[in-house]
Amino acid sequence: MSAVNAARPTHPGVYVEELPSSTRTITTPTTSVTAFVGHTRRGPLDEPVRVGSFTEFERRFGGLTSRSAVGHAVHQYFANGGSVAVVVRVARAGSGRAAGVTLKSTEGHSESPVLEVRAKEPGVWGNGLRVVVDHDTPCPDETFALRVLGARGEVRESFTGLSMDPSHDRYAPAAVDAGSRLVEVEVVGEGRPDPSGTVSKPFGRELPDLAVDLTVKIGDVEREFRLHDPACDGEAPCSVAELALLLERKLRALPDAPGRRAFAGAEVTVSGRRLRVVAGSTDPDDVVRFLGECANDLGLEASVNPPVFPLEGGEDGAAPGPRDLIGSEAGKTGLQALRGVADVNLLVLPELASYERTEDALTVLSAAQLLCRERRIFLLVDAPDSWAGVDAARAGIAAFDAVRGDHAALYFPHLRLTDPLTGRLRSFPPSGAVAGVIARTDAERGVWKAPAGTGARLAGVRSLTVDLTDREAGLLNPLGVNCLRAFPATGPVVWGARTLAGSDALDSEWAFVPVRRLALHVEESLQRGLRWVVFEPNDENLWQQIRLAASSYLHTLFRQGAFKGSTPREAYFVKCDSDTTTAEDIENGVVNVLVGIAPVRPAEFVVVRIQQTSGQFAL
Structure with missing residues (x-):
């Protein structure tokens, strides 16, 4: 039925007008949180x-x-x-300590700390976290990405396009602290943190001679291979991206130490004009190191970082x-x-x-x-x-x-x-x-x-x-x-x-x-359900609305079996009138509501009387 404005009738007929209900409902809060x-x-x-x-x-x-x-x-x-x-x-x-790691940068003249990464909560659980940094972002010369790994190397969280500039939309502390449930970061220096793994110097427009023998070392294991062999590899790479694919393929073909995947899972990515080589293992000791003069000619003598940065020092409270x-x-x-x-x-x-x-x-x-x-x-x-x-x-x-x-x-x-x-x-x-x-x-x-x-x-x-x-x-x-x-x-x-x-x-x-719990439930329900009364005119109209709302709520409980008595009059009462709220109360801005309930008490003792009769038989 649609509402019609019946204030000014213009023709003979029946006019229908919907009026908002003046009854306010008291809802029941949950009881078992x-x-x-x-x-x-x-x-x-x-x-x-x-x-x-x-x-x-x-x-x-x-x-x-x-x-x-x-x-x-x-x-x-x-x-x-x-x-x-x-x-x-x-x-x-005073007990408990959050695990953490300090990331460093070599973009300046010397190595210096720039970013502290800490577990968001204290405890040894944070010692199982690892972080990975790379510069493979839409702005590889300015921003960086941060990934948080679990103890098994699985990616738990990832943040990209981070900046160390406080005015940037993706300022690292603001972006990570707001989006992470595992870690928080703090800027402690200038410059971006170095990427994980081994990072090369920037390559020029032309790549150097690639027909060289390279020696790599992971832990105590050394391996040697020819970077580009025309007989096996075809034409030489023409771009840094092609060089990255070739180097990754060569590294993955090397025999690993027993039980390790340092070479088999190695990754080579491009960050701007740089190569970034990361070992396939999440063990901080598995670092890909390039040795010899040929590696220097390729610009791979830059800072050597572990494949991951482990968080350490966490202590349970x-x-x-x-x-x-x-x-x-x-x-x-x-x-x-x-x-x-x-x-x-x-x-x-x-x-x-x-x-x-x-x-x-x-x-x-x-x-x-x-x-x-x-x-x-x-x-x-x-x-x-x-x-x-x-x-x-x-x-x-x-x-x-x-x-x-x-x-x-x-x-x-x-x-x-x-x-x-x-x-x-x-x-x-x-x-x-x-x-x-x-x-x-x-x-x-x-x-x-x-x-x-x-x-x-x-x-x-x-x-x-x-x-x-x-x-x-x-x-x-x-x-x-x-x-x-x-x-x-x-x-x-x-x-x-x-x-x-x-x-x-x-x-x-x-x-x-x-x-006791029923009384607490009724008290909480009435307190929440009667908040609308505050600042209302303290007169008979208000008292009637209070009586109606409270009685309706209590009657619902009565029908559900919360009170004893066969009638509502025996189960509960609500009194709010001039007897409970005097003229002095009205002057002081007070309205008094008197509520009584008859709760059902549990049958704690059940007494059964049994009488035995003899000599009588039911027909």
Whole structure:
């Protein structure tokens, strides 16, 4: 139906006018984006990076390593149904070093450094990078190209037309730093970096006599050959390009040292009027060197560079300590790096389980819970490694009284899985796998469903470090410890849904994980969905729109089963009127909205009474 301007009717009839809806919709944010903070093999330091799969985590953070509990936690998270993770790499302050190499130039009167190439992130991973420089560009006398190779010689990144002139459109630091995920460069001198390999002097209009014997050397291997033999090669080359093809063919025909491809893969290219010879190997020791007076006559006595420039000196950062994990709010390091990230709902700190001093772990947990309260995040806490049995857990849980908050839940015992690095069974903290179970439960049932029960299976888990009985679980559950159990027909599952404030002694209204997480979800949704209210006229019309928007959102949750009660009146209420917002509030620019919900509490205890009758038969 098309809109018609009905302001001034001109003839008898029915006029139709479309009016914009005054109802504002409150959308629901995601509930299961999990943040992992700790040590990884590589990756940007103290910078939140969003990944959507473990493959992407491997590409950005280097995958699994025996030194990183975070890598294994992320792997278990995606294996159990997780979909989005935010990873923050943290290292001990002052540790770690980026690999690098300084490229030099001989275009002036002497050799001097001109360009530093460094791995973009600290770590030994950068020692596997190689860079190749050539002048084969549209402007071979002014610009250069830079290629970044991996450890196996594969081209990872390539940049061409680079200039050392800051006013140039392809100024090297600007072009490389913006386009590379592997390296960054810094100009430290004047002139272009020399090309890789052996580079000749510029040839004149006429080529010199080519019927000469050349001697080349790679490492300790020397080979001699006739550059141009009319009987075998036909007419002599007439251009530098033809000379390059001839020389390349001659080099590739030479016998290589056993197990090497220095000659077989040699390349000869043209840069302006120069020849550039690169050995076929990416080993920095495989340098093609031309020896003797005949080589000098051909202008091949110029600077001898390796076929590649290897990056060296990279060092992994040491595992972070408690202060490194807590970080600085001003510098946005460690945990504080999450303050600027939207949609993070769960937080995992798998390294705390291995801390020898419980006090150190509690210090980090205290700071983490403060962040969680401010950012509406729920923290998953691993039981310490030292809890080898039920008695140790009952004795150790008293230390957590100082951090018994309703924004966290503790899980015990640890999991036994096959380590992908060794193929052997070993124990892992459960938080990564539990986060995956929560994400899967949210997607299948909703945030109001307790992430526990026979449907909360732990995928890939072979066994648990402590096999709990019903009686033992009954001792831990009232203390606010969520047990992981293994049942014959089901396998390992999450068998608890209490927050750290869920101890029977505390009698908290936020005793259950789904109740706390549902409230956080509603709070975040309403805060985002009511931002439009700011600066609107504070009157009855505004209050009515607020009531309509909030009620519509809560009614959707009610229909999905998030609240108890058979009617909306029993499930929730929204009050925004002159009772909640007084004349004084209006004068101060304040509008008060009162929202109440009746969350569904999980059926933690199911009591079945069976009565046996005798002497009666059903007909």
